[in-house]
Amino acid sequence: MFLVFLGPPGCGKGTQAQYLQNESGFTVISSGNLIRAEIEAQTEFGKQIEESYKTGKLMPGDAVLELVQKVVATEGAKSILFDGFPRTVSQATAFDSYLRSIHREIDAVISFSIEDSIIVDRILGRITCADCKHVFHVRSNPPIVEGVCDNCGGTKLERRADDTEESIRQRLDEYHQKTEPLKEFYKSKGIMVEIDANQAIEMVRQQMQQEIDAISGKSNKEKSIGTYSRC
Numbered sequence: 001m002f003l004v005f006l007g008p009p010g011c012g013k014g015t016q017a018q019y020l021q022n023e024s025g026f027t028v029i030s031s032g033n034l035i036r037a038e039i040e041a042q043t044e045f046g047k048q049i050e051e052s053y054k055t056g057k058l059m060p061g062d063a064v065l066e067l068v069q070k071v072v073a074t075e076g077a078k079s080i081l082f083d084g085f086p087r088t089v090s091q092a093t094a095f096d097s098y099l100r101s102i103h104r105e106i107d108a109v110i111s112f113s114i115e116d117s118i119i120v121d122r123i124l125g126r127i128t129c130a131d132c133k134h135v136f137h138v139r140s141n142p143p144i145v146e147g148v149c150d151n152c153g154g155t156k157l158e159r160r161a162d163d164t165e166e167s168i169r170q171r172l173d174e175y176h177q178k179t180e181p182l183k184e185f186y187k188s189k190g191i192m193v194e195i196d197a198n199q200a201i202e203m204v205r206q207q208m209q210q211e212i213d214a215i216s217g218k219s220n221k222e223k224s225i226g227t228y229s230r231c
């Protein structure tokens, strides 16, 4: 199954992707992680994009597409979850033609809907342990002892430098302008389901699992009908 997660930064889709990777054996392809890996390895491409990545500019779309395609080609028939990719309608169109060329398609798109004000609150309250990267929230999920990480006992609980209200609003604006039109794009193909991501993580997870079960049930049924018709 090829699955796409669509949603603004801070909607919680990364957490849900992690869950599917651990519990359902999905390979998660996150364009952000791919880009960071290229930069760390200082590949030709990594060197080219390092500057625009650091200054927060949008990556050149074709280059990201190429990176993703390379991973899809190596992963082959596995179940893949695309987290935060595609980002624009033109990227999605190009990706669709690539998938057609290898006789695959996106089976479903899960869109995480959430209000901007909730995202701003979530991100501004987020603190991360510098040692183990565990994430807390000052109000909704604080560490048991203030200033001490529950997970590893570390005492460097920090806000990310780019988690300012201004930069969050900027990222949200970019999402609404460039990425949100993908909702209509996938809706018109009849493969999109929407989940209310204003809810608690556990509720979102349950709803997501139900949707995925329904989708994989449907595609199995379609496959068996296909078999019958060939008989």
Ligand SMILES: [Zn+2]
Pocket (backbone or CB within 6 Å): 129, 130, 131, 132, 133, 134, 149, 150, 151, 152, 153, 154
């Ligand atoms: Zn820690």
